[in-house]
Amino acid sequence: MVAQQLPATPRASRARHILGYWRHPVAQAVLKAFLTVFVTTTITFFLIRLMPGNPIDIKIDELTKDGLMTYQEARAQAASLFSIDLDKPVLEQYVSFIGNLAHGNLGYSFVSQGTPVTAIVLAVLPWTLFSVGTGLLLSFSVGVFLGLFAAYNRNTRADHILSLGGSIISAVPNYFIALLIVIVLGVELRWVPITQMRGATSSGIQPGFTFSFIGDVLFHAILPVSVYFLASVGHWILGMKSATINALEEDYVSAARARGLSDGRIMTAYVGRNAVLPLVTQLAITAGLAIGGSIIIESYFVYQGVGLRLQAAVTQRDYPVMQGILLMVTLSVVILNLAADLLYSRLDPRIGRAGGATGT
Amino acid sequence: MTAAAIPRRGDRTLPGPIEGGLEFLRLLSRRPSGLVGFAGIVFFLVLAFVAPIFVPNQESGDVNAIYQTPSAQHFLGTDNTGRDVLNQIVQGGKEIIGVALITAFLTTLVATVLGSVSALVGGRFDAALVGLADILLTVPPLIVLIVISALARPTNFLALALVLSLLGWAGLMRQVRAQVLTLKERDYVEAAKSLDLGLTHIVFREILPNMRSYIVIHFVLAMTGAIYAQVALIILGLVPFSGKNWALMLYFAQTQGAFYFRDAFWFVFSPIFAIILLQLSLVLFVNAMEDIFNPRLRSS
Numbered sequence: 001m002v003a004q005q006l007p008a009t010p011r012a013s014r015a016r017h018i019l020g021y022w023r024h025p026v027a028q029a030v031l032k033a034f035l036t037v038f039v040t041t042t043i044t045f046f047l048i049r050l051m052p053g054n055p056i057d058i059k060i061d062e063l064t065k066d067g068l069m070t071y072q073e074a075r076a077q078a079a080s081l082f083s084i085d086l087d088k089p090v091l092e093q094y095v096s097f098i099g100n101l102a103h104g105n106l107g108y109s110f111v112s113q114g115t116p117v118t119a120i121v122l123a124v125l126p127w128t129l130f131s132v133g134t135g136l137l138l139s140f141s142v143g144v145f146l147g148l149f150a151a152y153n154r155n156t157r158a159d160h161i162l163s164l165g166g167s168i169i170s171a172v173p174n175y176f177i178a179l180l181i182v183i184v185l186g187v188e189l190r191w192v193p194i195t196q197m198r199g200a201t202s203s204g205i206q207p208g209f210t211f212s213f214i215g216d217v218l219f220h221a222i223l224p225v226s227v228y229f230l231a232s233v234g235h236w237i238l239g240m241k242s243a244t245i246n247a248l249e250e251d252y253v254s255a256a257r258a259r260g261l262s263d264g265r266i267m268t269a270y271v272g273r274n275a276v277l278p279l280v281t282q283l284a285i286t287a288g289l290a291i292g293g294s295i296i297i298e299s300y301f302v303y304q305g306v307g308l309r310l311q312a313a314v315t316q317r318d319y320p321v322m323q324g325i326l327l328m329v330t331l332s333v334v335i336l337n338l339a340a341d342l343l344y345s346r347l348d349p350r351i352g353r354a355g356g357a358t359g360t
Numbered sequence: 361m362t363a364a365a366i367p368r369r370g371d372r373t374l375p376g377p378i379e380g381g382l383e384f385l386r387l388l389s390r391r392p393s394g395l396v397g398f399a400g401i402v403f404f405l406v407l408a409f410v411a412p413i414f415v416p417n418q419e420s421g422d423v424n425a426i427y428q429t430p431s432a433q434h435f436l437g438t439d440n441t442g443r444d445v446l447n448q449i450v451q452g453g454k455e456i457i458g459v460a461l462i463t464a465f466l467t468t469l470v471a472t473v474l475g476s477v478s479a480l481v482g483g484r485f486d487a488a489l490v491g492l493a494d495i496l497l498t499v500p501p502l503i504v505l506i507v508i509s510a511l512a513r514p515t516n517f518l519a520l521a522l523v524l525s526l527l528g529w530a531g532l533m534r535q536v537r538a539q540v541l542t543l544k545e546r547d548y549v550e551a552a553k554s555l556d557l558g559l560t561h562i563v564f565r566e567i568l569p570n571m572r573s574y575i576v577i578h579f580v581l582a583m584t585g586a587i588y589a590q591v592a593l594i595i596l597g598l599v600p601f602s603g604k605n606w607a608l609m610l611y612f613a614q615t616q617g618a619f620y621f622r623d624a625f626w627f628v629f630s631p632i633f634a635i636i637l638l639q640l641s642l643v644l645f646v647n648a649m650e651d652i653f654n655p656r657l658r659s660s
Binding site: 032035036039040044047048164167168170171172173175176179180182183184187188238284285288289291292293295296300310311314315317322323325326329330333334337 | 506
């Protein structure tokens with residue numbers, strides 16, 4: 001049971017439970033990622049079809065409402081929109097859905113008829129990944145640095161300010177940070193030109209590798225990026241601080257001190273490196289939180305990312321788009337998780353070795 | 361929680377609920393931020409559940425007094441129909457806190473039961489549950505909640521709490537499982553097993569009482585998660601509630617375009633501030649609790 005106490009091992013050992021003998025950590029991580037996407041897609045597929053008032057019925061209702069179309073015609077049109085045969089049993093529908101999915105076909109939007117869901121999602125996903133990614137990378141670097149600083153200056157004024165500030169900022173829901181920016185900085189004080197900063201780019205600007213385009217993209221990304229930064233920086237400060245305090249009490253740190261290593265080397269190579277490990281695995285969870293919040297955050301800033309598109313799909317009951325966005329977002333977070341797992345095994349040599357550190 | 365006052369044998373004596381509570385308050389009083397959090401929680405419970413008894417619910421507004429800025433008559437100004445904002449703040453806490461409490465209770469219950477049973481039973485059951493929890497932890501919860509709520513349209517707050525706890529149990533379940541895995545090797549659990557006392561007895565009498573502090577911390581954390589998620593769902597208009605509720609105030613403010621109207625500042629700011637203060641109180645309280653129950657941090 002030693003295995004359960006080592007912070008490094010649960011991920012590897014969990015996957016091993018499912019897989020039995022496929023032991024290589026990379027293979028495990030990839031398989032787990034694949035399984036997650038598969039299960040999520042399956043659950044949402046059946047959920048959408050088993051819920052009362054499924055999208056097909058809603059579409060049929062909508063089409064027959066004005067009496068211009070018979071029930072059969074409406075049903076046929078609804079079925080073609082969904083690219084599924086309604087008379088087939090749900091299981092067969094599921095098989096054909098998965099078949100389409102394997103070809104990269106997510107069906108067609110209800111509202112923008114004839115537009116493939118894939119095209120809609122791919123048009124908005126990069127903006128969200130860009131803004132969330134930039135915000136999180138910034139907050140991770142700054143937060144880890146500040147957390148390390150706070151731990152090394154424990155119980156000083158700077159530590160108290162950082163810790164209390166970290167607690168306060170991490171208690172504020174991320175969408176409220178966005179809303180406060182709008183109503184306080186934008187409307188009340190008029191420090192931030194929120195109307196000019198709307199959108200992912202200014203209208204009419206030519207995309208390209210030009211100075212003005214990149215400047216414009218950054219200008220429009222400032223607000224969402226600051227929200228993602230502020231919403232997660234407290235978490236990293238507090239997490240890094242307590243991880244560093246724990247690491248400072250480890251025997252290998254005392255041993256390193258006894259060997260006469262310089263403080264700077266102990267801080268980077270021994271304390272910092274070990275303390276940052278558990279935080280790396282939290283990156284994916286934090287990204288999931290940020291992307292979830294993006295639904296509201298992007299609507300406050302009118303930033304054309306996944307969140308804004310999903311909100312539109314929800315209000316229009318555009319189920320294929322909803323399902324497509326859910327799938328793509330899950331895929332992004334799963335890939336990020338995978339990257340974090342691989343980075344983790346890179347940073348922690350105990351995991352990289354065959355059989356890992358668990359020895360189970 | 362039911363097993364709070366069980367007499368313990370030998371050196372494994374746990375403090376009873378009263379002495380344990382007093383000891384906790386004593387340790388809490390040394391932590392100013394924890395004390396502030398505790399006071400905040402008490403304040404919000406009183407505001408949400410006691411104050412509405414004494415403050416009459418103002419149903420109709422005054423069309424001559426819309427979007428007023430704070431004054432002696434209306435401490436926090438008025439909304440788009442001239443109703444007092446402070447009155448709505450007083451009336452609008454019960455649903456938010458009620459849903460948070462029910463969700464936290466359900467989440468903690470499910471997570472604790474599944475986590476301990478999973479650890480004690482082991483085998484395929486354990487592997488399947490852990491796999492499911494892993495998947496739930498990877499998928500962005502708010503996105504899934506939005507998809508589910510768009511389909512299910514929870515109309516009362518029990519339904520909303522059920523939807524919210526559907527996704528919230530995974531993290532705690534995994535941690536309870538890990539804790540139980542280490543606890544179950546202890547002598548007193550081995551003794552209970554060899555006495556053939558049954559799974560229920562082992563879980564509720566031997567293991568859970570030793571995880572009380574841990575469970576309480578996660579109950580409060582589950583509350584903050586539930587508040588975050590339900591406010592998001594209400595703001596998005598996915599929960600067709602009526603009545604007075606801080607998050608609903610923001611939903612109406614948005615549909616009225618009040619965010620961009622300078623005189624509506626207090627109408628928009630007040631519910632945000634109330635929710636943030638509530639979350640902050642819970643977080644400060646949890647931090648202090650973690651501090652108290654984690655001996656490594658406490659020693660300094």
